Amino acid sequence: MSVSAQLESKRHPLDSIFSPKSVAVVGVTATPGTVPYDIFYNILTSGYRGTLYPVAPGKRSICAVRAYRYVVDIDDQVDLAVIVFPAEVVDRALEQCGQKGIKAAIVISAGFREIGPEGLKREERLKAICAEYGISLVGPNCLGVINTDPVVRLNASFARKMPLAGRIAFLSQSGALCTAVLDYAREKQIGFSKFVSFGNKAGVTETDLFEYLHQDPQTDVILLYLEELREGRKLVEVARRITRGPNAKPILAIKSGRTPQGADAAASHTGSLAGEDPICDAVFEEAGIVRVNTLDELFNAATMYAYQPMPQGNRLAIVTNAGGPGVMATDAAVSMGLTVPRLSETTQQRLRESLPATANVKNPVDVIGDARADRYQAALRHVLDDPQIDQVLVILTPQSMTDIEGIAHGIVHIVRNASKPVACSFMGAEDVGPGIRVLQEAHIPHYILPEWACAAMAAVQRIRTWRALELDEPEELPVHRHAAAQILDQAPSGYLEEPEALAVLAAYGLPVPAHRLCSSPEEAAEFADQIGYPVVLRVVSPQVVHKWDVGGVKLNLQDSSAVRTAFTQMLQSVRQAVPSAEIRGAVVRRMIPPGHEVILGAKRDPSFGPVLMFGLGGLYVELFKDVTFGLAPISRQGAQRMLRHVKAFKLLEGLRGSPPADVDNIQECIQRLGQLVADFPRISELDINPLIVGPKERGNTVADVRIRLS
Amino acid sequence: MDKNEVYQRVVKVVCEVLGIEPDIVQPESHFVFDLGAESTDSIRLVEAFEREFHIEMDEDAALRVKTVGGAADFIAEYLK
Numbered sequence: 002m003s004v005s006a007q008l009e010s011k012r013h014p015l016d017s018i019f020s021p022k023s024v025a026v027v028g029v030t031a032t033p034g035t036v037p038y039d040i041f042y043n044i045l046t047s048g049y050r051g052t053l054y055p056v057a058p059g060k061r062s063i064c065a066v067r068a069y070r071y072v073v074d075i076d077d078q079v080d081l082a083v084i085v086f087p088a089e090v091v092d093r094a095l096e097q098c099g100q101k102g103i104k105a106a107i108v109i110s111a112g113f114r115e116i117g118p119e120g121l122k123r124e125e126r127l128k129a130i131c132a133e134y135g136i137s138l139v140g141p142n143c144l145g146v147i148n149t150d151p152v153v154r155l156n157a158s159f160a161r162k163m164p165l166a167g168r169i170a171f172l173s174q175s176g177a178l179c180t181a182v183l184d185y186a187r188e189k190q191i192g193f194s195k196f197v198s199f200g201n202k203a204g205v206t207e208t209d210l211f212e213y214l215h216q217d218p219q220t221d222v223i224l225l226y227l228e229e230l231r232e233g234r235k236l237v238e239v240a241r242r243i244t245r246g247p248n249a250k251p252i253l254a255i256k257s258g259r260t261p262q263g264a265d266a267a268a269s270h271t272g273s274l275a276g277e278d279p280i281c282d283a284v285f286e287e288a289g290i291v292r293v294n295t296l297d298e299l300f301n302a303a304t305m306y307a308y309q310p311m312p313q314g315n316r317l318a319i320v321t322n323a324g325g326p327g328v329m330a331t332d333a334a335v336s337m338g339l340t341v342p343r344l345s346e347t348t349q350q351r352l353r354e355s356l357p358a359t360a361n362v363k364n365p366v367d368v369i370g371d372a373r374a375d376r377y378q379a380a381l382r383h384v385l386d387d388p389q390i391d392q393v394l395v396i397l398t399p400q401s402m403t404d405i406e407g408i409a410h411g412i413v414h415i416v417r418n419a420s421k422p423v424a425c426s427f428m429g430a431e432d433v434g435p436g437i438r439v440l441q442e443a444h445i446p447h448y449i450l451p452e453w454a455c456a457a458m459a460a461v462q463r464i465r466t467w468r469a470l471e472l473d474e475p476e477e478l479p480v481h482r483h484a485a486a487q488i489l490d491q492a493p494s495g496y497l498e499e500p501e502a503l504a505v506l507a508a509y510g511l512p513v514p515a516h517r518l519c520s521s522p523e524e525a526a527e528f529a530d531q532i533g534y535p536v537v538l539r540v541v542s543p544q545v546v547h548k549w550d551v552g553g554v555k556l557n558l559q560d561s562s563a564v565r566t567a568f569t570q571m572l573q574s575v576r577q578a579v580p581s582a583e584i585r586g587a588v589v590r591r592m593i594p595p596g597h598e599v600i601l602g603a604k605r606d607p608s609f610g611p612v613l614m615f616g617l618g619g620l621y622v623e624l625f626k627d628v629t630f631g632l633a634p635i636s637r638q639g640a641q642r643m644l645r646h647v648k649a650f651k652l653l654e655g656l657r658g659s660p661p662a663d664v665d666n667i668q669e670c671i672q673r674l675g676q677l678v679a680d681f682p683r684i685s686e687l688d689i690n691p692l693i694v695g696p697k698e699r700g701n702t703v704a705d706v707r708i709r710l711s
Numbered sequence: 712m713d714k715n716e717v718y719q720r721v722v723k724v725v726c727e728v729l730g731i732e733p734d735i736v737q738p739e740s741h742f743v744f745d746l747g748a749e750s751t752d753s754i755r756l757v758e759a760f761e762r763e764f765h766i767e768m769d770e771d772a773a774l775r776v777k778t779v780g781g782a783a784d785f786i787a788e789y790l791k
Contacts, residue, residue: 030749059731059747070735070745089777090744 014137015205015213017105019148019195021080023052024157025072025103027094028086028110029063036109037085038063039159040145044083047156047163054079056094072097081105083145083157088112091141092126099134106131107157108141114201115142124203131204138204139197144176147196150219158198167192168221168307170214172207174199174228182226182296190441191300194219208232208239215243215250222307224299225254225290230281233609237288237632244289244467251464253291253302256281280612283630283646287639289467291460301446301453302460308444309422314391315339315462317455318384319365321396322372322403326428327365330394330451337459341365348387355379370400374411381415381423392422394454399432409439416445422461424454475634478673482680484508489681489710497708499541499588506703509677511670511689513703516590522568525589526561534559535592538567540575544582551578557592564589593702597653597662598691601670603633603678605685605711611678615671617649618691625649633675640671653694662694666701685711712790717764718783724759725779728752738780746779760786 026041033042041055045064054077055063058070069075072082072094082098084091088110098106113124124141131138139146145158149166156163160183169191173179176198186193194217197210207225214220223243230236240252256278285292293299317339321327331341344352344364352362356376361367366384368376377395384393395412399405405427416423424446427433440447448454485508488501497505500518507513515532518541519525529536540553548554552574555567568587575582598618606612613635616628629646631639644650644667655661670692678684686709694701722736729746742748748756757773760766760782766789776785 030747032749032751035749057747058745059729059735087743087750090741093741093744 013213013216014104015209017080018107018137018139018146018205019155019213019217020150020153021051021105021155023054023077023079024049024081024083024155025054025056025069025075025079025098026157027056027072027082027084027098028090029055029057029060029068031057031060031063036159040083040085040109040157043156043158043160043163048154049156050152050154051080052077072103073101075101079103081107081157084108084110086110088120088123088141092123092130095127095130095136095138099130099136104135105137105139107139107143107146108200108203109143109145109159110140111142113141113203124201128203136204140200141203142176143200144173144179144198146198147193149193149195158196160196162187164196165190165192167194168219169193169224169303170195170197170210170217170220170222171224171226172197172199172210173226174202174207175226176200178226185296186300189300189304190438190444191304194221202231206232208235211239211243211252215248221250222303223250223252224303225252226299227254227256230256230608233280233284233606234632236290237284240288240290241472244464245472249468251291251306252289253293253299253460254285255293255296255299256285279628280606280609280630283643284609284632286642287632291463293460297453298456298460301448301457304444304446305422305424305454305457306461306464308446309424309461310420311465312391312422312458312461316342316389316391317458318344318387318390318393319396319451320368320377320380320384320393321365321398322368322370322377322400323396323398323428324361324365324367326396326398326426326451327367330396330426330455331365333452333455334394334458337455338462339455339459342389344384345387345389348383348390351383351386352380355383365396370398371402372408373402373404374407377408378411378415381412385415385419385421385423390421392424392458394451394458395423395425396451397425397427397433397436399427399429405433405436406439409436413439413443413445416443422458424448424458426451426454473636473638475636475639475672475675478510478669478676480510480673480676481508485677485681489683492710494683494710496546497710498543498585499539499706502706502708503588503703505677505708506689506706509673511673511677511703512666512692512701514590514593516588518586519568519589520586522565525568525587526564528589529558529564530561532589532591536564537590537592538564538571538587539590540571540587541585542575542579542582543585544579545575545584551575593693593704594695595693596696596701597694598704599653599667599694599701600628601667601674601689601692603674603684603687605678605682611675611682611684613643613671613675613678615643615667616647617652631671631675634679635672635675637668637672640668640675643671644668661697663697663699663701665698667692667694670701683710685709712787714783714787717787717790718780720763721760721779721783721786724763725756725782728755728759736779738778738783740779741777742779743777756782764790766790 029041030037055068056072057068060068082103084094086094113120148155179198349362366380426448427436485505503513517528535557538555558564600616600618602614611633613631613633616622627648629643631643653662688707691704693704776782
């Protein structure tokens with residue numbers, strides 16, 4: 002094999018998207034200000050290092066470049082086709098690209114799945130053509146792709162300007178947002194390595210791009226704007242690999258659409274609470290993706306990570322010329338998980354020697370309102386030298402004697418040789434502007450508000466903590482899978498009846514109380530004698546779902562006579578309320594002693610597969626929606642995370658003298674439930690509501706369960 | 712007017728409006744994919760056909776016609 006053939010074989014399929022040696026823009030028009038023309042013009046004028054071909058039927062040339070009628074008319078090899086034809090003929094253009102042997106295409110055109118069934122059909126046709134010819138497809142319905150690498154310089158987009166080169170890759174499902182981001186970033190001197198609008202993701206998805214960018218030497222951090230998540234499981238698997246280990250790169254994401262979807266149609270608690278958004282929150286955390294809410298947060302964290310060294314811990318020193326902002330920053334830092342420790346005695350002594358007597362040399366270090374560059378430089382140097390400090394925030398407020406630009410230059414001088422991260426907050430707008438520009442040009446992260454700086458540092462802290470975490474895998478606990486399968490494989494779709502639902506849970510080692518389906522008052526009384534009093538009776542009938550409403554539950558029965566009477570009365574009451582009910586009998590079981598009520602649930606999500614939910618029951622779940630989620634099957638660590646992320650978790654640990662609950666057993670129940678729903682895809686929804694929690698080491702008990710099968 | 716004459720006059724109009732040579736026009740030529748028509752050209756073509764043939768066409772129906780041959784057939788129906 003020749004050297005060039007060997008190099009070619011090592012090319013990643015997406016290299017043809019990002020680093021093509023030749024590009025054909027297919028469907029170019031001669032009218033400036035239209036997308037087809039502007040894309041061609043942008044590639045032509047952005048300094049693209051390869052060869053460019055316009056495909057423009059009926060035109061001899063575009064921008065003085067010879068035009069071709071069809072892509073197949075181009076004599077040379079073409080690496081990338083950028084298709085800008087209207088949607089109705091994109092398939093014909095793509096087919097010709099396949100015939101030409103082009104292996105990568107960007108379809109800019111809109112008019113596909115985003116417009117409804119007709120568009121979806123068109124998009125399916127594109128997928129089929131890509132599959133037939135082995136084409137990697139970005140789009141359709143996108144802004145395009147930009148690669149700032151000096152050896153490529155490709156602006157295959159209709160963005161107004163080529164962005165600055167940098168170490169940040171930005172991926173967006175929204176094309177319009179891209180143009181706004183480019184404008185925003187340019188003003189803040191933020192540069193990009195790759196910039197991708199991936200639109201409807203008919204071919205290349207966010208996970209494909211993650212994999213590519215993981216290996217991209219120009220990229221240090223990946224930013225994502227996502228509207229729709231179709232392959233949640235794959236996202237977790239890929240993101241975990243990229244955000245940890247050697248060559249780890251952080252992924253920061255905005256996932257829009259925070260309003261609950263599909264909740265109305267869901268029948269169970271878990272179904273109604275488990276909208277896509279809260280699941281996303283949990284899953285992004287499991288995947289190591291830092292989720293933020295706004296573009297400011299996204300770029301604030303990204304620039305902190307990309308421009309400064311990784312801190313070794315969460316200890317922050319603050320240097321300020323104003324007391325108030327120092328206190329505000331301290332509050333923000335501490336609330337976000339950073340610490341603002343007292344400086345070492347040595348540092349304090351050095352500061353005393355360098356600063357006026359009125360200065361505060363603890364932390365925050367107040368260099369006093371009249372501070373000039375020399376004082377800021379001395380303070381910054383000393384706190385950076387303190388072994389008890391991992392990172393520094395410099396705050397400046399513009400006072401009449403403040404030499405803003407001089408201080409900025411002084412900070413740049415110190416930071417240039419620092420091994421610890423430094424962020425700045427020059428508070429204000431007009432007066433501090435020149436100083437901010439000095440900082441930004443030197444790639445020192447600057448934030449208008451100290452709170453934003455703290456949030457950015459806290460995000461980097463999350464990245465650091467995630468990398469250091471030792472992750473465990475879901476373990477396989479001993480269960481009676483066969484016993485559960487016997488019930489689940491034969492049951493019709495819809496809700497399982499209580500005896501079967503309890504038996505399924507029991508087979509998976511969930512703490513089900515002793516129970517039996519009894520068909521007569523005598524049998525019920527006899528079983529109650531065996532298990533001891535008090536007991537509960539619950540009617541079993543396929544027609545009765547809401548047992549309480551029809552008198553189908555009898556509580557706290559103290560002896561056999563009470564059981565017999567209750568059994569007879571209960572059946573009469575149910576028959577009266579639901580004359581058509583076929584009554585199989587009643588489940589008899591011990592009355593469970595009172596305790597905290599928690600809810601354990603599971604549902605099958607179209608994107609994430611089996612998802613688990615945990616929360617405190619009763620008011621907490623109804624009113625506060627205080628629940629957490631995790632993917633099934635789940636590891637011990639994952640189950641612990643679910644437990645601890647519930648705001649009311651402290652109640653279970655024992656609050657104000659109340660005894661601690663059996664939290665270890667709840668964690669095991671979550672793991673066992675995860676194993677059950679992962680093993681049986683027919684389980685579409687499952688609620689254990691409530692699980693009554695007993696005191697520590699005394700175990701918990703399932704009080705009620707509903708299992709719905711698909 | 713016979714069908715061939717309608718087709719020849721349609722080709723003439725198409726070439727004038729799109730600024731193309733007649734030798735690349737075939738009955739099956741797609742206005743956009745084969746002849747490079749832009750979205751605004753579609754309206755201009757409909758107006759030019761109406762002038763050429765002294766007819767008034769249903770604009771929505773006319774815009775659904777995608778090929779030169781299809782346009783000739785569509786106009787021939789009006790001329791009947």
